[in-house]
Amino acid sequence: MAMFAQAYQWINLKYLLEGLWVTVEVSVISIILSFLIGAVLGLTRYVKIKYLSAIVGFIVDIIRNLPLLLIIFFTYFGLPNVIGIRFNPLWATIIAMTVFESAMLAEIIRSGIVAVDTGQMEAARSNGLTYWQAMYHIILPQAIKKMIPPIVSQFISLVKDTSLATIIVLPELMYHAQVIYGQNTNYMIPMFVALAVLYFIVCYLLSLLSRYLDHRLSESPEEA
Helix, strand or coil: CHHHHHHCCHHHHHHHHHHHHHHHHHHHHHHHHHHHHHHHHHHHHHHCCCCHHHHHHHHHHHHHCCCHHHHHHHHHHHHHHHHCCCCCHHHHHHHHHHHHHHHHHHHHHHHHHHCCCHHHHHHHHHCCCCHHHHHHHHHHHHHHHHHHHHHHHHHHHHHHHHHHHHHHCCCCHHHHHHHHHHHCHHHHHHHHHHHHHHHHHHHHHHHHHHHHHHHHHHCCCCCC
């Protein structure tokens, strides 16, 4: 217990929390950007725009089948040679994770829309709604209910995957823990315990949000 007490001195805990802040910052920005881009890509794949949908589908399939670590490496080490701009570790991670998660979310969103009965669109059109009015008012509200669990699950994976950015020296939670137990190897187990607790808290809060949204969307207008 003395080892844990020493490892959890305020200076170490403060350093861990600074790393957690970077993890949360990267996660929030990546979640927002990837959701917006993924929604556009998913809709583009679904509506079957000539040539464009096929091209988007091809690119999405390639990205989904690449390791995230490879995309992080390419963004940080490869892009400077391609476009002549070097991103710092924070933005290299955000760009890499946004690209990867956008592709994953695009498929989730496309699949969610496809899961809605085609009769819903036909009924909406027969009642005088345009294609996009039917999509906005009828199809998407139903599809979103189906999308929430896999989307939140993907966001939880995103939070945990930020630890991969340690490889490009992003000062996130995992990196800060490594610095602490690198100075004293006796702190390794306490740091692993602290990492487990902090990652659990963040991911569990996301899962609670998922349950809340799922519950709210499942309520009938009268119950709401």
